[in-house]
Amino acid sequence: MKYQVDANGYYGKFGGAFIPEMLYPNVEELRMNYLSIIESPEFKKEFDYLLKNYVGRPTPLYFAKRLSEKHKAKIYLKREDLCHTGAHKINNTIGQILLAKRLGKQKIIAETGAGQHGVATATVCALMGMECIVYMGKLDMDRQRPNVERMRILGTKVIPATSGNMTLKDATNEAMRHWINHPTDTHYIIGSVVGPHPYPDMVAKFQSVISEEIKNQLIGEQGNPFPDYVIACVGGGSNAAGAYYHFLNDEHVNLVGVEAAGKGVDTNESAATTALGKIGILHGSKSLLMQTEDGQVIEPYSISAGLDYPGIGPLHSHLFDTGRVQFVSATDDEAMESGIALSRLEGIIPAIESAHAVAALAKLNLEQDDVVVVNLSGRGDKDLETYIRWGKY
Numbered sequence: 001m002k003y004q005v006d007a008n009g010y011y012g013k014f015g016g017a018f019i020p021e022m023l024y025p026n027v028e029e030l031r032m033n034y035l036s037i038i039e040s041p042e043f044k045k046e047f048d049y050l051l052k053n054y055v056g057r058p059t060p061l062y063f064a065k066r067l068s069e070k071h072k073a074k075i076y077l078k079r080e081d082l083c084h085t086g087a088h089k090i091n092n093t094i095g096q097i098l099l100a101k102r103l104g105k106q107k108i109i110a111e112t113g114a115g116q117h118g119v120a121t122a123t124v125c126a127l128m129g130m131e132c133i134v135y136m137g138k139l140d141m142d143r144q145r146p147n148v149e150r151m152r153i154l155g156t157k158v159i160p161a162t163s164g165n166m167t168l169k170d171a172t173n174e175a176m177r178h179w180i181n182h183p184t185d186t187h188y189i190i191g192s193v194v195g196p197h198p199y200p201d202m203v204a205k206f207q208s209v210i211s212e213e214i215k216n217q218l219i220g221e222q223g224n225p226f227p228d229y230v231i232a233c234v235g236g237g238s239n240a241a242g243a244y245y246h247f248l249n250d251e252h253v254n255l256v257g258v259e260a261a262g263k264g265v266d267t268n269e270s271a272a273t274t275a276l277g278k279i280g281i282l283h284g285s286k287s288l289l290m291q292t293e294d295g296q297v298i299e300p301y302s303i304s305a306g307l308d309y310p311g312i313g314p315l316h317s318h319l320f321d322t323g324r325v326q327f328v329s330a331t332d333d334e335a336m337e338s339g340i341a342l343s344r345l346e347g348i349i350p351a352i353e354s355a356h357a358v359a360a361l362a363k364l365n366l367e368q369d370d371v372v373v374v375n376l377s378g379r380g381d382k383d384l385e386t387y388i389r390w391g392k393y
């Protein structure tokens with residue numbers, strides 16, 4: 001159980017729960033109850049039902065013939081882009097809202113950067129008839145208008161965070177403050193494998209359905225559950241955690257994480273945490289972070305809003321530290337070119353986050369017989385403006 005969280009909430013030297021004293025009761029309530037709830041048969045039944053009939057799972061594992069010819073390997077795409085709302089994030093928000101109900105909560109809060117997690121949260125709150133508030137940096141609200149309106153249509157109140165840079169970090173601070181002030185009736189849905197313990201473990205478990213399905217689907221495709229490679233992009237790390245989860249102890253399966261290099265890891269405009277980060281504390285856990293000499297968080301940059309996060313979660317920090325996962329990075333241009341290439345080869349326009357994972361195919365020394373699974377975390381509809389602005393197609 002080398003890669004599982006320990007009893008204190010750590011993955012190796014990363015993780016823990018570094019929270020203000022006033023948040024302690026909320027996080028402790030969650031920690032004491034999450035495993036018994038999510039492992040109960042009654043929870044599993046409702047979770048599985050909704051994943052199947054509401055989200056549309058299992059998502060296909062599609063053999064990408066023309067992409068395979070290009071990269072000279074057997075490449076499969078795990079089609080998380082076909083999930084309801086267009087990405088993997090809904091797997092986690094369904095899990096957390098079912099948990100919140102069982103904890104007796106009536107209200108939900110969340111933070112969002114680009115708005116994808118906000119939309120996934122607003123969606124499940126509408127589904128369950130729960131009141132929802134999403135905090136979003138004011139700058140992000142201006143940049144991501146369609147997602148703001150989606151949340152509003154779904155009945156969610158979107159509150160602008162006007163402190164700091166008015167982006168994700170500031171929205172998270174506001175959400176934490178709200179939670180401190182409303183501890184008994186409110187659950188905070190975090191959108192990735194980040195935050196204080198037990199969030200990273202809980203979110204990884206909800207997303208682990210991805211690798212569970214990959215294993216079953218590969219048995220059907222090739223008679224054995226193991227690929228040679230699993231590739232996923234890493235923002236906070238939730239789609240990657242889900243795609244790796246059931247392969248973590250199978251060391252012969254190469255796991256690859258793809259970070260956003262932005263304009264390049266040597267420019268000051270990047271989000272490649274494993275290349276640039278040092279150990280530090282952000283959003284309640286100890287992990288790798290991009291920070292200045294004196295520990296101030298550096299504002300990350302990527303063309304892809306979902307990878308524009310200054311850290312990676314504690315599980316991924318540990319997987320990097322132990323060498324279990326090979327981390328590579330892809331620049332804005334490499335990702336955009338890969339997104340266009342996938343569109344032309346397979347008729348699938350990927351989210352720009354997912355295009356980073358596709359870009360890694362050219363960076364690995366693949367062999368003809370290698371079975372490679374690329375986790376296609378989301379679809380490109382939300383990124384149309386960015387594709388248009390980039391323009392080279």
Ligand SMILES: *Cc1c(COP(=O)(O)O)cnc(C)c1O
Nearest residue numbers: 192235236237238239306353378
């Ligand atoms: C949010 C998002 C990501 C990044 O988040 P992770 O927690 O690293 O998975 C990746 N892809 C898509 C499509 C997203 O919406």
